[in-house]
């Protein structure tokens with residue numbers, strides 16, 4: 345593999361195949377490149393490409409990493425799972441959401457931000473609340489923070505909308521972007537067999 349395009353510190357991280365590595369450096373300093381080459385290097389050292397999982401925050405980074413790994417190692421580079429956190433979780437839930445119980449099924453819908461805000465607007469209307477005070481923008485943002493554990497106390501009306509919003513999603517076999525992450529975490533936390541299965545599958549996990 346062509347390693348001349350890495351500096352000394354990047355090479356040091358890339359050359360570690362097993363074990364935990366943390367790369368801490370500023371924006372634009374070459375962290376994503378390091379991680380990409382580390383994947384390629386693992387494959388060159390006969391790590392099973394299917395046992396590699398790399399997750400990123402953006403679609404752009406995931407796409408670039410995928411393309412780059414293929415450039416570096418050829419078609420074997422197609423085998424690792426390289427995706428955003430959200431798309432990894434969406435894929436995980438396609439296979440595993442049944443474990444959440446009824447009514448969720450693998451045909452679940454993903455509500456994007458606009459869909460979710462529409463459900464909030466409808467809920468606010470059903471509850472005869474003032475749509476200005478209970479705006480879908482404010483509530484969506486707030487619900488997202490609550491789901492991610494940044495708030496635990498909602499005021500009474502907000503809480504009512506929150507509960508109804510989640511009920512609507514559940515009844516419709518639908519999840520929002522936050523649920524993708526949270527449900528995945530819940531399933532892995534609460535189901536040891538499932539956790540073991542994924543730990544067995546993905547021996548090499550890289551986070552961009």
Ligand SMILES: Nc1ncnc2c1ncn2[C@@H]1O[C@H](COP(=O)(O)OP(=O)(O)O)[C@@H](O)[C@H]1O
Pocket residue numbers: 349350351354369370371372373374375376377378
């Ligand atoms: N050793 C290097 N030599 C030349 N260009 C590099 C090197 N490392 C990274 N780059 C380039 O610098 C830019 C930023 O790198 P990137 O890995 O995206 O940084 P980060 O993820 O830390 O923000 C990219 O265009 C990348 O190809």
Ligand SMILES: [Mg+2]
Pocket residue numbers: 375376377405552
């Ligand atoms: Mg980066």
